[in-house]
Amino acid sequence: MKRRGLFLLQLGFTLLVCAFLVVPVILSMLAGLTVNYFIGVESGLTLRWVMEVWNGYRETIFLSIGLSLACLAVTLVLGVPTAYVLAKRQNALTRTLEEMLVLPVAVPGLATALALIVTYGSLSGFRTSWAFILVGHVLFTLPFMVRSVLAVLSAIDLKTLEEGAASLGAGFWPRFRDIVLPNCRQGILAGSLMVVTLSMGEFNMTWLLHTPFTKTLPVGLADAYASLRLEVGSAYTLVFFLMIMPLLLALQAFAKPRPAKFVAEETE
Amino acid sequence: MTDAGTPLAIALTNCAKTFADGTKALEPLDLAIHAGETVVFLGPSGCGKTTTLRIIAGLEEPDAGGKVLFDGVDVTHLPIEQRNVGMVFQSYALFPNMTVAGNIGYGLKIRKVADAQVKARVSEMLAMMQITKLADRRIDQLSGGQRQRVALARAIAVRPRALLLDEPLTALDAKLRDTLRLEIDSLLRSLGITAIYVTHDQAEAMALGDRIVVMEHGRVAQIGKPREIYQRPATRFVAEFIGTMNRLTGAVKNGVFTCKAGSLAWSEAPANTTEILFRPEDIRVAEGHETTGLQGKVAAAFFLGDRTRLFVEVGEAQPLVIESTARRDFSHGDAVGLAIDPRGLLVL
Numbered sequence: 001m002k003r004r005g006l007f008l009l010q011l012g013f014t015l016l017v018c019a020f021l022v023v024p025v026i027l028s029m030l031a032g033l034t035v036n037y038f039i040g041v042e043s044g045l046t047l048r049w050v051m052e053v054w055n056g057y058r059e060t061i062f063l064s065i066g067l068s069l070a071c072l073a074v075t076l077v078l079g080v081p082t083a084y085v086l087a088k089r090q091n092a093l094t095r096t097l098e099e100m101l102v103l104p105v106a107v108p109g110l111a112t113a114l115a116l117i118v119t120y121g122s123l124s125g126f127r128t129s130w131a132f133i134l135v136g137h138v139l140f141t142l143p144f145m146v147r148s149v150l151a152v153l154s155a156i157d158l159k160t161l162e163e164g165a166a167s168l169g170a171g172f173w174p175r176f177r178d179i180v181l182p183n184c185r186q187g188i189l190a191g192s193l194m195v196v197t198l199s200m201g202e203f204n205m206t207w208l209l210h211t212p213f214t215k216t217l218p219v220g221l222a223d224a225y226a227s228l229r230l231e232v233g234s235a236y237t238l239v240f241f242l243m244i245m246p247l248l249l250a251l252q253a254f255a256k257p258r259p260a261k262f263v264a265e266e267t268e
Numbered sequence: 269m270t271d272a273g274t275p276l277a278i279a280l281t282n283c284a285k286t287f288a289d290g291t292k293a294l295e296p297l298d299l300a301i302h303a304g305e306t307v308v309f310l311g312p313s314g315c316g317k318t319t320t321l322r323i324i325a326g327l328e329e330p331d332a333g334g335k336v337l338f339d340g341v342d343v344t345h346l347p348i349e350q351r352n353v354g355m356v357f358q359s360y361a362l363f364p365n366m367t368v369a370g371n372i373g374y375g376l377k378i379r380k381v382a383d384a385q386v387k388a389r390v391s392e393m394l395a396m397m398q399i400t401k402l403a404d405r406r407i408d409q410l411s412g413g414q415r416q417r418v419a420l421a422r423a424i425a426v427r428p429r430a431l432l433l434d435e436p437l438t439a440l441d442a443k444l445r446d447t448l449r450l451e452i453d454s455l456l457r458s459l460g461i462t463a464i465y466v467t468h469d470q471a472e473a474m475a476l477g478d479r480i481v482v483m484e485h486g487r488v489a490q491i492g493k494p495r496e497i498y499q500r501p502a503t504r505f506v507a508e509f510i511g512t513m514n515r516l517t518g519a520v521k522n523g524v525f526t527c528k529a530g531s532l533a534w535s536e537a538p539a540n541t542t543e544i545l546f547r548p549e550d551i552r553v554a555e556g557h558e559t560t561g562l563q564g565k566v567a568a569a570f571f572l573g574d575r576t577r578l579f580v581e582v583g584e585a586q587p588l589v590i591e592s593t594a595r596r597d598f599s600h601g602d603a604v605g606l607a608i609d610p611r612g613l614l615v616l
Contacts, residue, residue, distance in 0.1 A: 166349045167353065168349075
């Protein structure tokens with residue numbers, strides 16, 4: 001009986017914490033669908049605010065999607081080979097490089113953004129293009145790609161697998177294509193989802209790097225909350241959720257470890 | 269068998285290996301491996317046997333001045349993918365992203381062999397290794413013994429010029445090791461391929477090798493047929509690494525060797541002999557009232573069914589090991605007379 005009481009207590013506490021986290025989200029989403037937030041849901045539900053967001057901030061949504069995909073492309077091209085080299089050559093130099101890569105995550109985004117502006121701000125064509133934001137996003141997301149690929153590569157005996165492939169006649173490129181890439185697929189997928197999600201939601205750095213013509217979704221969101229009706233800002237949040245939730249769910253699914261299979265010795 | 273290519277002769281000249289951190293893994297080595305023979309590199313870990321194999325494979329380059337010749341052609345700087353050698357790794361190195369059939373056919377695909385031919389060859393290999401049922405399994409669904417068979421099939425599928433095996437049975441349990449050792453032996457004989465087999469297990473070496481290269485500290489200690497290595501070891505290290513060796517210390521005078529346990533007539537004894545060595549099968553316990561020059565006391569006796577393994581104290585640092593087939597019981601402290609066959613005596 002005592003054990004059951006304890007369980008109920010724990011369950012209650014867990015639900016309370018969940019509610020604490022989830023209720024604001026639901027309220028915020030509801031606010032975006034309410035005719036007048038100050039009167040409440042009794043005032044009726046409407047898609048008007050969502051349409052207003054769509055009409056006014058459509059560009060920011062497309063820019064964010066485009067940016068995150070470009071960011072993914074760049075981190076794939078840079079990150080996967082980097083992880084491969086880091087996995088193959090373990091020495092003082094590569095360990096230092098690995099630490100350096102993580103710096104943009106540790107340093108506040110504002111500081112990174114300021115450094116970029118101070119250094120490249122005078123290149124006006126670059127400063128005003130979305131590529132400027134892309135550079136910031138790549139700096140920030142690259143370590144996540146490298147880390148997740150590296151984690152997978154370190155878990156397999158890459159050197160011997162490659163030697164095995166070489167002994168069968170495979171040169172460097174066939175080996176990379178047939179052995180290295182397929183065996184770090186899990187890491188690449190997990191890293192990709194992470195990069196897209198982070199790039200999509202990045203605000204810190206983007207706030208400083210953007211121009212009025214290169215507003216991303218989170219920047220537009222801050223804009224909407226600061227200058228428009230609360231309902232519009234909330235509707236914007238709703239749109240953001242709808243975009244990011246499928247990504248987060250996919251991330252969860254891929255992050256699950258594959259169960260190891262045990263097979264008993266078979267005699268034939 | 270469709271694998272009958274011309275077997276490859278391999279020669280190493282002046283091959284040494286120093287690793288980047290300064291470790292000298294291999295002293296300059298000269299070695300000739302005849303076409304079609306099975307040579308076993310045998311030695312304790314760190315003796316340079318795997319390094320030598322990797323130099324032959326093309327996974328390591330020898331230090332400047334060393335040369336690797338395949339049928340007289342210099343391949344020293346040719347990477348492994350251009351040497352056409354089959355290799356079986358201790359950890360098997362099977363590709364987890366491919367099925368069993370995919371693994372076996374990979375080398376053929378790389379060689380751009382037509383799909384139908386790849387399929388036929390893979391089926392042939394699966395049948396030869398008796399793993400046809402496993403064709404579509406993933407590697408993580410296989411047991412150790414099954415993985416070993418896949419690794420062998422994969423290495424042989426491309427019809428390599430030589431087969432290199434790096435401790436292929438070490439990761440398996442003892443019973444399976446015996447079974448697979450027999451299979452590898454008959455496989456190598458039927459293929460007629462030049463094979464190099466690395467192991468630290470002397471029983472494996474004796475069973476498989478046409479010749480054994482015993483290595484120690486990056487040097488070759490002895491090269492010879494298993495019987496030569498066992499019966500006429502060139503150095504003390506070889507004598508003690510392979511099989512069991514008994515030892516008696518003493519002195520020779522007028523064709524009689526005298527030690528603490530007594531004396532032994534040995535007319536061919538070299539002068540200045542201070543120590544004699546012999547195998548357990550060359551010494552026996554005297555029967556009935558037979559008188560012998562050597563006496564000892566039983567320190568331990570283990571009845572093994574077909575024979576009794578005796579440890580006999582004779583006043584030396586180590587007791588003598590004797591395999592006795594006498595139909596009698598031995599117990600601790602029994603005084604026994606000992607007879608040694610002079611033909612088995614060695615001085616090193």
